[in-house]
Structures are given as structure tokens and as C-alpha cells.
Amino acid sequence: MGNSILFITDPFDSLKQEKDTSIFIMKEALRRDFEVFQCEMSDLTLKQRLSSQCTQIINNNDSLETAKKNEIDLTSFSFCFMRKDPPVDQDYMNCLHLLNVASQDGANIINNPNAIKIFNEKIFAMEFIDLMPPTIISADSTKIEEFLRIHEEIVIKPLNGMGGDNIHKVSTNDPKSLGKVIDLTEDSKTQIIGQKFLPKINEGDFRVLVINGEPFEYCLARIPKDGSFLGNLAQGGKGVAKKITSNQKEIGEKVGARLKSENILFAGIDIIDDKLTEINITSPTCAVEIFDQTGENPITKIFDSL
Incomplete structure (x- = not known):
């Protein structure tokens, strides 16, 4: 052929x-x-x-x-x-x-x-724990409850999810919080991830595309709809393309060097309040939204790298 x-x-x-x-x-x-x-x-x-x-x-x-x-x-x-x-x-x-x-x-x-x-997409990010918000991965609902007491408000999510599905915000003020943790861990049998809630999510969950080890110059701020803490576009979040900041670029370069060493050509990292939350390597998205709003096409960088 x-x-x-x-x-x-x-x-x-x-x-x-x-x-x-x-x-x-x-x-x-x-x-x-x-x-x-x-x-x-x-x-x-x-x-x-x-x-x-x-x-x-x-x-x-x-x-x-x-x-x-x-x-x-x-x-x-x-x-x-x-x-x-x-x-x-x-x-x-x-x-x-x-x-x-x-x-x-x-x-x-x-x-x-x-x-x-x-590399599990959520566990992989733990290689860069110094760039992340306080995070726990455990099936033990008691340990997650202790983590919640320390941070007062956390987000819990499954290790294999995508698109904002089955993600919950729990707090020490919510009497249903322990029940949500027990349900998500399937009564302490299934490991989940918990992260300190970052209020600046209202400014966006920033998807930074990393291509051949380099962060693309524009990212997509996924801003939650009113009444939600989820920026995912699949959950009704609004995508706003922006130039990446110096901090986002620095995070992208650090993660990018590791990605390149593993022959991961195209990835998407998620950043909230200058904290790395996930590294997406299966099927990164948001390229269309960035191109539509800026006229800059991330995909050309992929082909230029082949």
C-alpha cells in the first residue's frame, strides 16, 4: 500500500x-x-x-x-x-x-x-505528585474518609472513567458523603481516586495538548455550567480556547518529556488552578474546539512529527 x-x-x-x-x-x-x-x-x-x-x-x-x-x-x-x-x-x-x-x-x-x-491515565499522573493537588488512591473507604476530614471538600472518581461520568464532590458538611464513598468503592472493594477540591475549577479545567513531548500553544478551558463543578464538555461545560500560561507550559514540558520517553506522541493533560489532575493518553480530545476558536491546528503538529 x-x-x-x-x-x-x-x-x-x-x-x-x-x-x-x-x-x-x-x-x-x-x-x-x-x-x-x-x-x-x-x-x-x-x-x-x-x-x-x-x-x-x-x-x-x-x-x-x-x-x-x-x-x-x-x-x-x-x-x-x-x-x-x-x-x-x-x-x-x-x-x-x-x-x-x-x-x-x-x-x-x-x-x-x-x-x-x-499507564492508567489517573495513576500515571501520580509520577508528578509535586505538580498535583493532594491526592489519594485507595479502596479503603475509611482512609478516604480520613482524607476528606483533612481537606474538608474533595472530588472522588473511578480510575477507569472518562467524560466526567460518576464523579462526585463530597464534603464534611454533607451527611451523604460517606455513602457516596462506600458506593463508589463498592464497599471498600474497588480502588478510586480522591483529590482535594479546587474552587478555581470555576475558571476552567484546562486541557493542554502535548504533541511529541511539547505542549501546544493554545489550550481549552472547560468551564462548568451554572450549578456544576464539572468542566467536561460531555457534562455541559463550555470550552474556551486560550493561550497557555507559563505555568501550564512548564507542567506540559515536564510531563511531555516523560511522555516522549514512552513513545506517546499525542496526549492531553488536565490542569486546574495550576495543578495537574490527569494525563490522557488513550484518545485525547479538544483539538477541534481549539482550531475553531483560534485558527491554529494542533493536528498539523502530529503529522509534522511523524
Whole structure:
């Protein structure tokens, strides 16, 4: 095959054409004269080599459409983008194992499947504990309650979630707080993450894109809607593109050096009140919103780095 890229994503019809970052990357690939193909994790088959029953993607008046299906060896593609959204469940892990085999056979997988397999997005950030707000990861509801008493107001969330799902703010003034902790830990059986609540979330949960180890010059401040503490766009947050600050740049560079060492080309880090909260390496988003508001395209940096 000539220049070609495979995207492993959620079902193609579920991707929102107007704002999905995977769609945005596909359009840039087509603009650069790559052939573009898409598949789901279940379309992968390993015999002697890993292949995909994939669908060719074409651009019809700036709307992407599916065309013919092909069974193609992953080593035949110039690049393969793993862009499946979390949760990183057993099916996801099995897919990463398969992609790692393909990588050893010479396939160029973005991001490095072994890195995605090793690094949980919320636990990974703990490598930079000095850049984070006070944080605890535990299944022990008693220890989380002690953490709450110290900080008075905290946010608790599952380790494998995304998009703001199942995130709760609990406080010492709320009699239901312990019940929320017990429920989320499944009665002290499941580890969760708790972080000191940062009131400056009302100024934005800043998504900084890190490409080939370097923070992009613009970020997206995701500002919670009235009455909410969640900035996630999927939870009704408003995205406002801004130039990154010197502190955000410094955090991005520190994290970026580590990402680059693990062959993680494209990541998104989340910063609230100049504190790192998460490192997203599965399927970072917000590129479309940044481009729409600034005219600066983060995705060109990805292709320039290939």
C-alpha cells in the first residue's frame, strides 16, 4: 500500500463529525493524501500477523463517509492510530496486547500500545505528585474518609472513567458523603481516586495538548455550567480556547518529556488552578474546539512529527 493510516475507534457512526478529534485527524490525513481506513477493536484478527477488517473512509464535501471494506495487515499501513475511548476494560487490554504484537512485527502504532497498557491515565499522573493537588488512591473507604476530614471538600472518581461520568464532590458538611464513598468503592472493594477540591475549577479545567513531548500553544478551558463543578464538555461545560500560561507550559514540558520517553506522541493533560489532575493518553480530545476558536491546528503538529 501507499501512504495509508488505520484508525481504531468506537463505531464510526458514533463519532460526531463536527467535533470528534479522531474525525479531525482523519480529515487532516486525507488532506495530506493519505488513504484512510477505520475499524473497531473487534475487527482485529491475529494469525501469523495482525490484520484488520477495515473500512475505507472518504471525504464527501467535508463529511466523512465509509466506502469499501478490506482485510489489511497492520504492517501495511504507514501508521495506525489507536483512538478507542475508555474504559480500558478487558477487551481494551486484549486489543493492546494484539497491537503490541503488531508493533513488534513492524507496525507503527500511535500511541505506543505498551505504554497505554502500563499507564492508567489517573495513576500515571501520580509520577508528578509535586505538580498535583493532594491526592489519594485507595479502596479503603475509611482512609478516604480520613482524607476528606483533612481537606474538608474533595472530588472522588473511578480510575477507569472518562467524560466526567460518576464523579462526585463530597464534603464534611454533607451527611451523604460517606455513602457516596462506600458506593463508589463498592464497599471498600474497588480502588478510586480522591483529590482535594479546587474552587478555581470555576475558571476552567484546562486541557493542554502535548504533541511529541511539547505542549501546544493554545489550550481549552472547560468551564462548568451554572450549578456544576464539572468542566467536561460531555457534562455541559463550555470550552474556551486560550493561550497557555507559563505555568501550564512548564507542567506540559515536564510531563511531555516523560511522555516522549514512552513513545506517546499525542496526549492531553488536565490542569486546574495550576495543578495537574490527569494525563490522557488513550484518545485525547479538544483539538477541534481549539482550531475553531483560534485558527491554529494542533493536528498539523502530529503529522509534522511523524
